[in-house]
Amino acid sequence: MGVADGLSRTRATRNPLAGPVALLLGVVLVSAGLGVTSASPLAAGGNGAPASSSSGPVANFTAAINRLVELVGVSGAGILALVWARVALSWFSNDVTKKVQAKDRARDALVGTLLFVAAVSGLVWALAHWVITGA
Numbered sequence: 001m002g003v004a005d006g007l008s009r010t011r012a013t014r015n016p017l018a019g020p021v022a023l024l025l026g027v028v029l030v031s032a033g034l035g036v037t038s039a040s041p042l043a044a045g046g047n048g049a050p051a052s053s054s055s056g057p058v059a060n061f062t063a064a065i066n067r068l069v070e071l072v073g074v075s076g077a078g079i080l081a082l083v084w085a086r087v088a089l090s091w092f093s094n095d096v097t098k099k100v101q102a103k104d105r106a107r108d109a110l111v112g113t114l115l116f117v118a119a120v121s122g123l124v125w126a127l128a129h130w131v132i133t134g135a
Contacts, residue, residue: 073120080116083109 087109090102118124 069120076116076120080109080113083112 083105087102087105090098090105093099093102
């Protein structure tokens, strides 16, 4: 068996969707990163002037918490993209056991995605507020 035979077998068993999935993952991560950089203090001023921070420490704390929530959202989106890419790579495999595992992973990824979206969007906070206050 020569080098060419080994290479042809390696190429034959390679997943044909690995390249497009990796490209899609890169696009998702880059677009998620652009969402972070587009929110700047200049956007709040409206006319290109920085937003005034004359409100004091409360405004600074609120801005820091909002920035933290935004960073958690972006990092979580990157993790979710990796989870869904793993599901996709297993889903389109030729191995039957990987396809069965992909179904379980897809269910778990969907539940995790819904919980993450609910947490970041404020739905969890609104639900807790409704349960505690009744309004």
